[in-house]
Amino acid sequence: MKTLILGAGYSGLAVATKMKPAPNLESLLIEQNAYHVFYTRLHEAAAHNTRVTLPLAPLLRGTGVQMEQAQVDVVDVDAREVTLKDGRVLTYDTLVIGLGSVTNFYRIPGLYENATELKQLSDADEIFTFVNRAFSSEYQGQRDIVVGGAGLTGVELVTELAQRAVLLSKERGLPPFQIHLVEAGPKILPVLDDALRAKAMQTLEEYGINVLTGHRLMQATADSVTVQTSDGTQKVIPAGKIIWTGGIQARDIVRGERIEKGPGGRIAVDEFLRAKGYPEVFIVGDMGLALNQEGKPVPTTAQHAGQQGRLTGKNIMRLSRGDELEPYEPTTLGEFVSLGGLMAVGWMKLPWNQKLAMTGGLAHVMKRASEWRWRVSIE
Numbered sequence: 001m002k003t004l005i006l007g008a009g010y011s012g013l014a015v016a017t018k019m020k021p022a023p024n025l026e027s028l029l030i031e032q033n034a035y036h037v038f039y040t041r042l043h044e045a046a047a048h049n050t051r052v053t054l055p056l057a058p059l060l061r062g063t064g065v066q067m068e069q070a071q072v073d074v075v076d077v078d079a080r081e082v083t084l085k086d087g088r089v090l091t092y093d094t095l096v097i098g099l100g101s102v103t104n105f106y107r108i109p110g111l112y113e114n115a116t117e118l119k120q121l122s123d124a125d126e127i128f129t130f131v132n133r134a135f136s137s138e139y140q141g142q143r144d145i146v147v148g149g150a151g152l153t154g155v156e157l158v159t160e161l162a163q164r165a166v167l168l169s170k171e172r173g174l175p176p177f178q179i180h181l182v183e184a185g186p187k188i189l190p191v192l193d194d195a196l197r198a199k200a201m202q203t204l205e206e207y208g209i210n211v212l213t214g215h216r217l218m219q220a221t222a223d224s225v226t227v228q229t230s231d232g233t234q235k236v237i238p239a240g241k242i243i244w245t246g247g248i249q250a251r252d253i254v255r256g257e258r259i260e261k262g263p264g265g266r267i268a269v270d271e272f273l274r275a276k277g278y279p280e281v282f283i284v285g286d287m288g289l290a291l292n293q294e295g296k297p298v299p300t301t302a303q304h305a306g307q308q309g310r311l312t313g314k315n316i317m318r319l320s321r322g323d324e325l326e327p328y329e330p331t332t333l334g335e336f337v338s339l340g341g342l343m344a345v346g347w348m349k350l351p352w353n354q355k356l357a358m359t360g361g362l363a364h365v366m367k368r369a370s371e372w373r374w375r376v377s378i379e
């Protein structure tokens with residue numbers, strides 16, 4: 001059975017590391033980078049240049065999975081062909097697609113052209129370089145930062161940047177820059193409950209971050225954004241760096257007559273995470289539209305991508321033995337949001353569907369523990 005796994009992110013790498021060598025199984029992982037990126041720590045790389053990658057080759061030892069560093073151009077699930085950017089065409093018996101998501105700029109004028117994303121290492125490098133430049137004595141330009149989107153990524157980024165600004169300010173004797181967090185919705189971190197959100201809000205205020213909820217980003221230029229409130233009032237905020245974390249959509253790379261897409265361009269899957277109408281194609285992570293026990297879309301998170309990947313890796317082994325597939329049962333074990341340094345807020349699941357809320361150092365430890373759990377699961 002010839003199996004191709006596309007992408008070595010949270011879902012694809014979990015698939016590969018759950019596989020074992022088998023006589024009738026030939027497996028190849030295609031990934032554009034030679035390393036796995038801990039996306040959940042990308043904000044730390046942006047603020048502090050922290051190392052957030054792990055080389056892939058050692059992780060695949062003992063799995064029977066070969067790896068090729070290449071870029072996928074298009075996947076044709078009717079022809080059962082994967083075309084690479086270098087023109088080569090690969091065929092498969094079983095395909096796993098875990099190529100993640102891309103930033104959604106919602107066609108806001110000037111945003112794509114002028115904003116930095118936080119989706120890959122090069123974005124983190126660009127932000128880190130700006131922060132250093134803004135704290136050099138020769139720098140004459142606009143220093144303030146506007147971050148669009150107050151979800152998990154936006155909040156983790158602004159708090160980490162604010163913490164870095166405090167350090168640099170002391171070290172270099174320059175005033176910190178102003179950070180504006182712009183959010184069209186009425187509240188930050190909609191995934192959290194009110195008490196945890198209030199704690200996060202208090203931390204943002206203590207850092208002096210200007211939180212503009214209920215402000216829609218209307219336009220971006222090279223050095224400013226225009227925001228608008230619900231009553232139509234507009235204001236222009238000057239910015240040396242604009243960062244957009246306000247939305248994602250599934251990577252649009254799969255072609256197939258029977259492919260069904262849902263919100264965010266995610267591909268509808270059955271209970272075994274196979275694309276509807278294509279039983280030989282598994283879609284895992286941000287690209288797939290899996291439903292939970294209540295029939296609602298499973299969130300696009302590392303936690304769920306990892307669960308889906310682990311199950312799919314095991315299911316491919318079952319397929320190779322001719323065994324029945326195991327269905328996907330999503331669980332959310334908790335959610336933690338880091339708020340700069342050793343501060344975090346979040347909750348973990350307890351028995352009988354109870355939630356244990358945590359703030360401060362303990363929540364930070366839990367967030368780190370979930371990252372270590374992921375690391376142990378792939379090593």
Ligand SMILES: Cc1cc2nc3c(=O)[nH]c(=O)nc-3n(C[C@H](O)[C@H](O)[C@H](O)COP(=O)(O)OP(=O)(O)OC[C@H]3O[C@@H](n4cnc5c(N)ncnc54)[C@H](O)[C@@H]3O)c2cc1C
Pocket residue numbers: 006007008009010011012030031032033036037039040041042043070071072073098099100101118119152153251284285286287300301302303304305336
């Ligand atoms: C800054 C940031 C912070 C986040 N924080 C959290 C958090 O705290 N908790 C949480 O649960 N989730 C968090 N997430 C979301 C989480 O990272 C995603 O849900 C998760 O990465 C999705 O996993 P995936 O396998 O679908 O895609 P990814 O992990 O994005 O992996 C996709 C892989 O495909 C590769 N790839 C893409 N295109 C191609 C191509 N054409 N050819 C070859 N290879 C390709 C990429 O290099 C990558 O390795 C965060 C995301 C970001 C960006």
